[in-house]
Amino acid sequence: MVGFGLRLKTHFTWLPRVVELVFTVREWRNVNHHEAHALMGYFSSPFRSALVLSYDGGGNDGVFNVFLAQGMGLCGQELWRIARKPLNLGYLAEQGEQGxxxxxxxxxxxxxxxxxxxxxxxxxxxxxxxxxxxxxxxxxxxxxxxxxxxxxxxxxxxxxxxxxxxxxxxxxxxxxxxxxxxxxxxxxxxxxxxxxxxxxxxxxxxxxxxxxxxxxxxxxxxxxxxxCLTHQNCKVMTEYLDELVRNKISVEGIVITGGCALNVIVNQLIRDTLTEATSEQPNLSKPQEVYVPPAPNDSGLTVGGIWSVSPPTGARQKLQYLGFRLWDVEALDATAHERGARRLSELGGVDFLAQLLADPEGKRPILAVVRGRQEFGPRALGHRSLLAVPDSRKLRDRMNRLKFRQWYRPVAPMIAEEALEEVFGHRYLSPSMEFAPKVREEVLERFPALAHFDGTARHQSVSRGDEPWVLVAALARRS
Structure with missing residues (x-):
């Protein structure tokens, strides 16, 4: 059970009783809130060593925690809490609630x-x-x-x-x-x-x-x-990185997790200023990259709790598509027959879908895709998504109306890994929509709905390793 602090303190009393009505429990273990966030972020990252920041609205162990994670070879991997600060967002100084x-x-x-x-x-x-x-x-x-x-x-x-x-x-x-x-x-x-x-x-x-x-x-x-949040967090993270350098400790990357890790603006600034991501030459004094897990908010705490008991070994497991399967799959064939639907495989598969999206006559549809297991975390990543080609500003308005969202909400582009440098000027990997880099002006001229009003795009980068099915559509449109 992961701690949530005083606000949800009673769940430690009634939750075991409810669970034990169904399951036989040998032993209960309590896990600190930010420790669970940090474990989930680090063990799903590509780094052997990392400086881990976990911050959110608060748990039993505070609002802003920093950890050092290091692989220990045959001895396994270790995570140490090196700081806990009452850092908050905005003007809630006495409440101390980040976010x-x-x-x-x-x-x-x-x-x-x-x-x-x-x-x-x-x-x-x-x-x-x-x-x-x-x-x-x-x-x-x-x-x-x-x-x-x-x-x-x-x-x-x-x-x-x-x-x-x-x-x-x-x-x-x-x-x-x-x-x-x-x-x-x-x-x-x-x-x-x-x-x-x-x-x-x-x-x-x-x-x-x-x-x-x-x-x-x-x-x-x-x-x-x-x-507030952006420069404050960058300043604090810089101080901890400098402290590691003084102690001759190097880390491969930075992991950001907790509910506030959904702030793509902060994530992008940390990536651009504190890592090698935009460096033209290798800089050994900086971490290589920033990693944000697919479910940095509380929906990922269960994974962190499990990994506190039984850490993963071997290759890092990809988490993007480990959500629920279709809940009504048993009724799907009958419903499809009733509506006169045809299987995509009969029409040409994903290539047909890509051609439909990129209709040369300009009849750009918005397509709904539901396939496989749903996304793990709060982002739609192509398994429960609406897809369209962003070559018109009207498309963004249509998409927001269809989703009953406010007119100012951004839409998220899916960009093939091979096209990232062409779009942003740097190879900004973002498989779970974790960052918001600036889009190059010449790209915006061709695809005006790709970016938000400030010229940034909270994109999903797609590679063959992440989701080959979605990649086909992305590459087909690019060509």
Whole structure:
């Protein structure tokens, strides 16, 4: 059983009782939350040695943990926790919850939550404080209890966990619409590490931007990921890498895991600045690459828990397609016959599918693919996916409407490994959509829907080793 901290402490009491109604259990073992994340990330990585960062909204062992993982030859592989820090995202200094800042910021954005009344109430609170500020300036002898001209405003909205878990991905997509606001970013970051901040306080400068206009919202949102989490994590990771060098310890790579490892912006910056990924010449002072597992969030904890008891041996196992099989496979043939469906093999197989996607007459369809076992983790990687050719901006809008998503959400391109350098300028492997590099301008001219509004693409790189079936379609379109 993997620990979740005080929030889910009771599951250690009732979960064994439920399981033992069905199974005979010889022994129960408790595994630390971030240790399970780290084990899952390291043992699925291609590295013999790695610096492992695990960070998320919190577990029984904190919010931000760093591990050193090293292969020991015949003696096996070892993982050591070398640091635990109360590092958090945004302005929740006292709560110390990495990742909850996205939840808090998103709570005031109707574009993300869909709750317009929340935005109205937030701006009304700002107007009330601004009115008090005017009164204080006009009548300085009067005392109104608290400083209405402060940099922070008391404001709190709560959304349930099931809804709030969707905010981070939406907010990341929304943050690509504009450049960060320097004022909002400076306030939210500078006050985080200074004085103690109450959990219900919001940066005034950020709220002013949000209430200013639609464009103000767009400039306020990227301030958190751009100014806080990204540079903060890079700075901390640099310090630990430097410490390893001083102790004459080298690592092949960096592993990033935990729920916050789904932040492709941070992952990309760490990859570009702290590794050899973009180096023209070998740099022995840097790790070779960054690895993010297919399920870095809590859906991967079960694997980490198992590997804490029985670590894998031999070649690293690929995890992308180890999800559930089709739940209704028994009814599939009858349903297909009823609808007059034909087997793809009768029509020409995957080559027919590729030709259909790349229709030379311009009748570009959106095709749904369901095949084999589903993806392990939160990303759709070609086994439960909608496929289309991204040669028109209208395609992105069509895809979002079909999925009932907000207009600003990005779509993810599937790119053959052979074409990565052509698209990005570097061979950015990303088999589980872990990074977001910039797309070259000449490629964007041909495929405008391939990238997000900021010119980045959260891509899935496809190789023959990952998924040969999908690779055929990707290469066929490229040719």
């Amino acid at each position: 909850v800042g996205y939840h808090r910021l998103a709570s005031y954005l109707p574009q993300v939550t869909g709750a317009s009344e929340i935005g109205i109430a937030a701006c009304a609170a700002l107007e009330k404080v601004s009115t008090l500020s005017c009164i204080l300036r006009a009548y300085p002898q009067k005392v109104y209890g608290e400083d209405a001209e402060g940099d922070w405003i008391n404001l709190k909205y709560n959304f349930g966990d099931s809804l709030a878990l969707t905010f981070a991905g939406k907010l990341m997509g929304y943050s690509g619409l504009a450049q960060p606001s320097e004022e909002a970013g400076c306030v939210s970051f500078g006050r985080t590490h200074g004085s103690g901040i109450l959990a219900d306080q919001v940066p005034r400068a950020m709220l002013e931007k949000i209430c200013e206009s639609e464009f103000g919202c767009q400039t306020a949102v990227p301030s958190i990921p751009a100014s």
